[in-house]
Amino acid sequence: MRSPISRRHFLKTSFFAAGTAIAGTSIAKAATSADADKEPLVTLIDISRCIGCEECVYACQDANAHKFPEPEKPFPKMYPDRVPVEDWSDRRDVTDRLTPYNWLYIQYASATTKEGENITLTIPRRCMHCQNPPCVKLCPWGAAKQEKNGLSRIDAQICLGGSKCKDVCPWDIPQRQTGTGLYLDLLPAFAGNGVMYKCDRCYQKIKKGEQPACIAACPENVQTIGKRSDIIKMAKDLAKEKDGYIYGLDENGGTNTIYVSPVPFDQLVFETGKGKPHMHPVKDTMADGSNLAIALAIAPIAGAAAAVGKYYRQMKEEA
């Protein structure tokens, strides 16, 4: 939960401005340069630097407050009864998990270093911005979208809250708020259940060449954003230099978020569950579809070949 006296406002004055000034130029360059069309933007998260101050969490809430849902109550009755009402509107200050009002949270992980020291690591967790995001590609209404710069986001005007994006997300990232969105104007009793929310990589800031709020607010420069090739190189160099481990490079076929940890990811012990994503290896969930696309390309040729074969066989028989 958010503490009543936050360090946020104090820190904001000292670090926020400086951080934005330094890093803002690079993102502006990366986001607006011609390369932005060719290469997605990727963030590197150096876990060893994070002190768990939650500045990023509050910066995210501040920067995105205007996007948060204002649900209408009472909620329309939904059928059948099993359809869950998910209401976070009275718990907006929850910061120890992902919610529709909290798109980034700090996960506490305990681990033992190679030297045998017991340590606690704090890990900023949010949407990974997968390179081929199932949440976007499999949304039946096209409510989720991916931009050329690699970020994925859910359009709150179109989303019906069916939660398919969460079901297909390997980390169950998107979170639902009932009682808001387009479904209210359609058949609220029988279809839809609100709107799904998640980190949208501060797309409105990126568009202006600014840093995402969480990156700009961090006093420890935990996150770095830039062109994919640059960030991958940086992550690999960092892992090499610190004898660290990488997560996100290959997960789900590759993501646009790369974590570097001083401890192997399978040795991090932390609470997972609703709104608290894991850090297991993840196979490419879209791979089957991509492989079957080849079968789709061959299918008409095979069908036509069969027809031609039959025709010549018959012609021969007749001759």
Place this chain on the structure above:
Amino acid sequence: MVYDFKSRRIMYGLTLFFIALSGFAQMPIFKRYYIADIPGLGWLAQFFVTHAIHYALAALLIGFCAYVALDYYFARKNSGTKKFQITEDTRISASAWVKIAALCGLIITGCFMVVKNLSGIYFSHGVVIGLDLLHLIFCMLLLGATAYTWVRTRSWIC
């Protein structure tokens, strides 16, 4: 030669049934409405399973359509010869034209959607929504026309 329309009909009917079912399963409705709770239908709520089935059946349907279309073309071309049941007078019925148009629409929009789902492919948001809606509209058109021809026992050719 007598055309083997029966096996063709069965194959088309089964493919159409399961491709429509796996298509509707792309919407999160089967779990909500207990259909996936029916023993043996749990797979309907597994999005990656229904997605793969939809693709595999689409490959089958496209191959089948290509085969039938070309076979029909050859049969008409050679209607003078004794082996072919189809003659120059054979026509595609009006209801069949509706189904053919819907099938073409489904295949074209479906192909674009498959390409969209590949890694590194970005379609504009408007195009994606347009494809989703058109695919659904063509599906409803095909199912509607199929129901009509079923009830009125209309054939593809007359």
